[in-house]
Amino acid sequence: MSDVEQLKKQVDDQGQVVRKLKGDKAEAAVINEQVALLLALKEKLRIANGGDPNDKGGKSNQPLVLKTPKGTKDYGAKEMSVRSDIFSTIVNVFEKHGAVTIDTPVFELKEILMGKYGEDSKLIYDLKDQGGEECSLRYDLTVPFARHLAMNRITAIKRYQIAKVYRRDQPAMTKGRMREFYQCDYDIAGTYDAMIPDAECVRVAVEILTNVDVGPFVIKINHRKILDAIFEVAGVPEEKVRTISSAVDKLDKMPWADVKREMTEDKGLSDEVAERIGRFVLLKGGEELLAELQANTELMASKKAQEGVADMVLFFKYVKVLGVLPYVSFDLSLARGLDYYTGIIYEAILVEENVRPTEAQPTATKANEVKDGQDIDESVVRVGSIAGGGRYDELVGMFLASKGKKSKKNEVPCVGISFGVERIFSIVMSRRQNAQLKANRTKVYVISIGDSLIEERMRIATELWDAGVATEFAYKVKSNFKAQMNHCDDEVIPWAVLIGSSEVEQGVVKIKNMLDKDAQGDAAQVTVKRADMVAELKKRLAMN
């Protein structure tokens, strides 16, 4: 096929996609996305056919494409209503634990972000150089937080931040991967006694995941120092630690045999070293694992192992007191990607719907039972990571060091956890899809029967606003009664105040229950004196 023929075919195919979506009455945003693609292809075809490439803009036939940039989307009123509910549930927990919030700019000096994200630096969005400084959109909230601490010499803070971050990734919107998305971070910075803030992070995670009601979850934990010690005693060469660590991290979705093959065949470990790793990283369970590790004299010869195990002993003591032990699963295969972790690491994962958190609490699995790769405990197979974090004691120091002030005194140890709010949002949203979503917070709709009564409706609304009651009325001088009633139903407004000219004459209003269509008698509708209207509505709203 010639280029033109190929383009023609693409235009035809894309045209079908669009027609199908329209036929299926897909979301407007989805249709627009595909229409935009179609228009772009048509434009290419036009140029391939000899059209003038510069022939566009206001006066040409080439219409302006109405869409948001790739990997971004608008959130409509109903989605935003669910989102703000989730955000305020989360913020309530953060603030209950004494956290404060800070705000940092959406872009940072480029050099602040450089050297923090390894290979992923290629995903950073840069601003165009329009004279002045080179800037990039923030990639996460952790680096700006560390920059803020170093810049302002803050040595102790418990802060949360919920804000958008940017990654120029190939978006897979259907999978929920976007170029613009929210992160939600909780971090405790400061020089404190071991594992006290670390344990509180788990408590915060349990409160949040319980309150947003995403279903059963477990919080996997591990310790970077124990992991390092394992690689050390297994005999992994220093330069291979990182790549082997990332292979181990896959044990939640791959059987041991495959991970072992990756370590030996792809990454050049000897079979013996891989086996020694397997003897440790396949262990998971609760506190009893600590005794098992402590009994291993070879491992415990490592200073790192001693430090890591001592931390975990304290950690288990504290999470018991904080009442969150049943949610914790000690998992020696948990490694997490980021380089900057230096101590405990966390990952909260959702478990199968029918597995309750306490039941999901896995018992210790002997390594030798599973090392043939058959018996990975499927009850805790990751349905999806929903929060993650850990201790990073040296990140703030990196910024301070770059100011030539590297010293123990200048270190600001941090521990934190980041919640996957986009994932939480999509779970809650899909669960509520069948329920009637209410976008507004309106409690009362003022409706006129028969006559226009626009000024009287305004007067009633004013009285209710003055009393702090969320109220609306139709912005029409003459509004059809049925249209007003329908609007009330469509917008899920629970109470209507009804007036006609006879009510106005008699100085009364009718108050009608619009939500509970089965209500009887006074519960369904009452007529009250105009002077009693506010009190009567407040009484009813308090019962809702």
Added chain:
Amino acid sequence: MSDVEQLKKQVDDQGQVVRKLKGDKAEAAVINEQVALLLALKEKLRIANGGDPNDKGGKSNQPLVLKTPKGTKDYGAKEMSVRSDIFSTIVNVFEKHGAVTIDTPVFELKEILMGKYGEDSKLIYDLKDQGGEECSLRYDLTVPFARHLAMNRITAIKRYQIAKVYRRDQPAMTKGRMREFYQCDYDIAGTYDAMIPDAECVRVAVEILTNVDVGPFVIKINHRKILDAIFEVAGVPEEKVRTISSAVDKLDKMPWADVKREMTEDKGLSDEVAERIGRFVLLKGGEELLAELQANTELMASKKAQEGVADMVLFFKYVKVLGVLPYVSFDLSLARGLDYYTGIIYEAILVEENVRPTEAQPTATKANEVKDGQDIDESVVRVGSIAGGGRYDELVGMFLASKGKKSKKNEVPCVGISFGVERIFSIVMSRRQNAQLKANRTKVYVISIGDSLIEERMRIATELWDAGVATEFAYKVKSNFKAQMNHCDDEVIPWAVLIGSSEVEQGVVKIKNMLDKDAQGDAAQVTVKRADMVAELKKRLAMN
């Protein structure tokens, strides 16, 4: 002086600035800003002295500059606490009026923003072209809102949005002008009867400005159609309408004589035409101005004047019913910059501290009394515009038209008002500067006397968290009693739970009032059974 000498002097001067700021114990962010400048100058000097310009990066002596990009800043915990109070006050009013919120991406396709901001388009921040679409950071919230409506074919919505916008202006941070700042918009889109939503916008503005407590204000109003009719009958040539309009808009800060000089000498109007304009635009007052306009047969011959005056008659009727007439000032000089207004325009301004809103209500000033430029009513001289907006019936249509669908049916009339939240924030912040600001929401601090009791402190905190009480404790196994008490005072935490080993033995806790140092007897401190602790604290918190 040679370049090097000049640079040396600059470095010396800047060094003094930094030392002065440090001596004055200025804010860390301010010092850092100036240190950054100093470092940049030193680097220039180094290169001017023959240093290698490429000699920087991690291993050189050139330290990483710890600052936020020009025109942006971080907000610390105390500022954020004031900010969230203001935002939630504002959102409460919006939601009380039935508004919903939407969220749009922080960047838009560049072509969406093009042609919307006239000369100011040069202030738009572009993203670097890293392959793919050309994008720019949003310049305001109105254009993305209109794009969202057109894209999703939404024909009626009452929405608010509080979000950051970006303008690559020369920042004057001391004056509060930033490159990244919040906008806070409330807009009603939909085909409704004249002036009903327009009047509600004023009611919303009055509620918000009263609730955030920025001091006395008036809301100036005018109508684009009346203004157009004035220029028409005064004989302003079509092509000069815009520039003359912007001259008239300066009447709030310049005497008439200066504005007239600008219109005649700078902009080439005849003295006669300028005088005719003056006869109208110097009018301000209340509803009585309408009669004055209606009596002017020359003006009322214009169809635009008829439409504008008819609107204003309705507007005054409605604001009276909505109870906000005393805040309204009809001001024929109000023009506002944006091209897209088509009807009523608003501007809320703060008036002198000692002028109450109702007193500030200016009486009609006869044009002939002031046309010599001496008697501009100083009581309403703009201390600062704090909100502004108006009706824009054609903006959404521009997007629909660009999709080739221009028709009356596709128009989405809008009216809205935008609040200067950064200005509101700086007023509230400067007022609270002397008060003790509380950044956190913590209500209780659990303190141990003498012994460590870390697990007991954790147990008490857990119990309080379970009961929904915001609680903290020191992250130390052994924490000094005085240090704990000081922390409680520093963080303005109102209640302390005190335990020592004798309290633990007896199964009691002490509850101490940390805020009211003058409290006596039980109000100052009580000892209660451990089992009664939560109930006792809840009772006390309810009284706070």
